Amino acid sequence: MRLKSLVMGVAASAIAVTGTLSTAATVAAEELYIPSLSYRTGPFAGGGIPFANGFADYLNMLNARDGGIGGIKVKVEECETGYNAQKGVECYEATKGKGALVYNPLSTGITLQLIPKAPVDQIPVLSMGYGLSAAAIGEKFPWTFTYPTSYWSQMSSILKHIDANGGLKGKKIGFIYLDVGYGKEPIPLLDQLGPKLGFEVAKFPVGVKEMQSQGSQWLNVRKERPDWMIMWGWGAMNATAIKEAAKIRYPMDRFIGNWWSSAHADLKPVGSSGKGYLGANFSGIGTDYPALQDVIKHVITAGNTQTKAEDVGNVLYNRGLFNAVIVAEAIATAQKMTGKKAISGADMRQGLENFKLDEARLNELGLGGFTGALSGSCSDHEGAGSVFIQQWDGNTFKKVSDLIAPMTDVVRPLLEDAANKYVSDKPNWKGQTCG
Amino acid sequence: MFYREAGQFKTSYKADQAIFPILQDRVGLGLIIVLALLVPLFGSDFLINSFMIPFLIFALASIGLNILTGYCGQLSLGTGAFMGVGAYSCYKLATIFPEVNILVHILLSGFFAAGIGCIFGLPSLRIKGLYLAITTLAAQFFLEWCFIRIPWLYNYNDSGAIEVPTRTLLGTPITGPSSTPSVRYYVILALIIFLAWIASNLIRGRIGRSWMMIRDMDIAAELMGIKPLNAKLSAFAVSSYFCGVAGALMVFMWLGAAEVESFSINVSFQVLFMVIIGGMGSLIGCFLGAAFIFGLPIFVRALPDQIGVAINASTVDHISRMVIGALIIFFLIVEPHGFARLWQIVKEKLRNWPFPYG
Incomplete structure (x- = not known):
């Protein structure tokens, strides 16, 4: 009986304490905050783990090697979704107030839920090679990107x-x-x-x-x-x-x-x-790229990671890394365009529309031959990657x-049809016009 | 001392049969409602969107299941599917009749769920207990199959998901991405209070008593003139109505878009756990159970961040699963009748305090 009342007391006081705690977290002003909706649990963890590792490791490498992007650090915060749309939205709600620049849900189900929210909260969604194919039409989906292809x-x-x-x-x-x-x-x-x-x-x-x-x-x-x-x-x-x-x-x-x-x-x-x-x-595939060698040097051997050394260079690890490359390039472009260091979600959208990842730039990043040339535009949100x-x-x-x-x-015409169909039953949907 | 009704004289039948005959209960309920109204003023969007709204919706679904399982004694594993019926019918109604107010659709969609619930309730006239649970499980799988295989239900959408259009009430958007969490919260709160009031009156009345008679001993009930057909099917209908409305609210007021995965067997189990942990045959138990089962994972996940300990997101997820499992077992051991019984014990103690044997 004594144990029972003790545990009850603890439970009651815990509930009382949480009632007083506020869930709004504070964020350092000079920081690029990137939430990573990852899944390291559940039946899809086999794919979720290497992807989340590659994504975090590249941005942490930039922090260690260059001191961040444009001189300010990137903060990657993981939130566990378990590939579940409901939990994904919960993660979105929990992190969007902290100054999130872009969401990479790594789940078509979560992406579909976030697409209508993105314009309202002014945070772009980068569904890299997944999500709604029709989002490739930039005129109809200003806040959603499917680089490098749909x-x-x-x-x-x-x-x-x-x-x-x-x-x-x-x-x-x-x-x-x-x-x-x-x-x-x-x-x-x-x-x-x-x-x-x-x-x-x-x-x-x-x-x-x-x-x-x-x-x-x-x-x-x-x-x-x-x-x-x-x-x-x-x-x-x-x-x-x-x-x-x-x-x-x-x-x-x-x-x-x-x-x-x-x-x-x-x-x-x-x-x-x-x-x-x-x-x-x-x-x-593999680690024969200078950028990956930098990741190994600054992050893996430094022990600042959850990655097992033998997983570096695997298909999904490299894909997560590539996702981080696009994010980093878009941030750098947005910083150049706005002249600000700490950018907002709306600036990030500009960056995602205007970055150019051509052969020269890939070589400069240490990723020559890693992937095909890729560049976005106002109307093309998939970048016609190969x-x-x-x-x-x-x-x-x-x-x-x-x-x-x-x-x-x-x-492209089929994508345009699909985009029109998506928008047709949403009278208040805001597109954009591209010059 | 606190719960003594001494001095509160009831001078009319009406006062004697009030839902809350004791003054303290009325004051307490008033306080809770005032607090609930104040939540959006102090709470963050996260609190409202990720806890309060789903908590209320799941409480409504638990009331639905509690009517069937707790009051009428018919075990059901089809709650998730019945919620799905409500959600999909609300979606169809909203797209076919866009000019009608969405609240009307949400309340109407429950009737579709009630109809389907009645059909799947028919086997309950012949079989009981675990066997009935299996037939409701069949309902769950069959309806899930329908939600995937009948594209008409999701308007031939390529993604197979239903997406919520923006709808307004008095000029304010209450569904869709542009509606604010506070507005949605107030709408849901109003609906839940209304529906919970209806449920409590149904249960106190003739229909509810016939359910409880069937639950306690169906043969005796039949001998006393209760028709099992009417009692059981009305329990299935009312229960499914509440679940259907909860499902429609879940998609339209909380998720914003849903795939069939949102109505899977896991949801059925979750709601069943809410009913069991909260307390079978108790309305307040539905709210307590929903708060516990839905809120605890969020609380456990947020805890390391709040106290400033950095733990990996995945580790937190693993820990939260273990902690929640352990807590459920703990509460069921110390109080097999659920939180509602705990609340009753607390009330009893408050009544007797400070003379525990008074």
Whole structure:
């Protein structure tokens, strides 16, 4: 009884104390505050951890090497979302008041929730290679960016690759996807391009609950016998799909994952049975870049990180790092444009629209050959970036194709239609006009 | 001493049957409502948006489930799906009839949930207990499947999500991204007070008594002239109505956009835990349970930051899961009847104080 009353007393006083605590936190004025909505827990942590590590490590490297960006430090604060949209919004609400410059939710579900909030709170959303494809249309989505390319553009690049390796006409393309907003995103494009380019699509949805038991889907794949398989998977789904594909002896070199379905974390558990598996990617593999060497020197060996040394240079680590590069470049551009050091979310939006990441600048950053040239503009919020195809050799990924540009002429009108459709039932939606 | 009703004479039947017959209760409730009204003046947006609003919405969903499980004794695992029915029907109503006020839609959407609830309540006439839980589980999975596979429900949206349009009440936006948290909070607060009042009167009345008779012994109830069909189905209908309205509020007033994931089995369990921890068959328990189950994780996550200890976000998440699990077990051991019973004990002690055996 005494223990009971003791614990009750503690609980009651704890509730009383929190009642008096205010949740508004104070922020140092001279700081660039970047919230990182990460997920290191849950079924998608395998992808979330390396990405969050790469993102934080690059910005911390800038702090250690250059003293921040433009002379002021960057503060990265992680908030755990567990890939859950509700928790993501909770993180957004908790951090937006601290002077957040940009949100990188790393989840299409969270991105969809943040898109309408961004113009109200004047904080841009950078959904790098995920989120709503239509957000590539800058006139309609001034506050959302999908650099370096959108899902639809990526899908068109993958189709181009298939076309170059045996043609598309008369082929049957199997599309296996995680049955959430993310996986469903490219379906309208496939449905519209199919009749146009003369291929047939067979769809195989995988629910989040059945992510790790895809027997029935792959039984259907065996029945349908598609010539190529394209996968839009994430987290634990990827490794399972590749294992199942190996089980039904689906030819691995005909199986292409998108850029979230072809990371070391996905292929490591599969090992040599996944040999030949293809994947799309837009960020370099390995550590043979001066910028990555700097990260290793200033952050990894200095112990100022959660990263395991052997993970540096992995696909998703480098992608998180690339996300941080875009953020850093946009901040630097915004600082130059406004003449201020401590910029606001609205300045950041300007920076994201105007930064230029060409070959020369990539070399200057120590990232020559890491990715294709990328630059934003008022109307183009996806930057028309290209992807390359990589192949799993049983141990690591090797780049096997040149950069493949998206079919901009086909995709852009479709994106514009989708953007108009999104805006059509929102009478108070504010776009922008681009000169 | 504090809860002594000595000297409060009831001179009419009306006074005797009031919801709160004791003066202290009326004063306390008045104080709570005044405090609730004052929250937006002192609380931050985060407090309102991430705690107060979802707390009220989940309290409403718990009232719904409590009517079914706590008062009528029918175990249900379909709460999340019934909330989803409310949310999707409210979305359809709002897009088909954009000129009608959104509050009307929110209140109407509950009726769709009630209809679906009645259909899935039919098996309760033949089966009881755990077996009924399984059939409501079927409702959960079937409705989730509908929310994914029937694109008409989300207006053929490419992303499969429903997005909330901006709607106004008296010129002020109350839904959509441009509405302020305080406005939404007041709207929800008003609705919850209204609906909780209706629930408490339903429970005290003939219908509520028939539910409790069914819960306590259905054969005896039947012999005394209660029709199980009416009692059980009305419990399913009323319960689903409350859950449906809670679901519509959740999407329109809190989340702003929702996928089927927002109505998953986890939500059903969460609401069930709220009812169990709060106290079966108690309305105040619904509020206490919702505050505990929903608020505790937020509190535990915010704690290291508040006291100035830097811990990784993921570690905090792991710790909070463990702490919450341990606390739930602890509270169920020391008080198996939930917080409502604790509150009753506190009231009893206050009544007797300072003479504990008085």
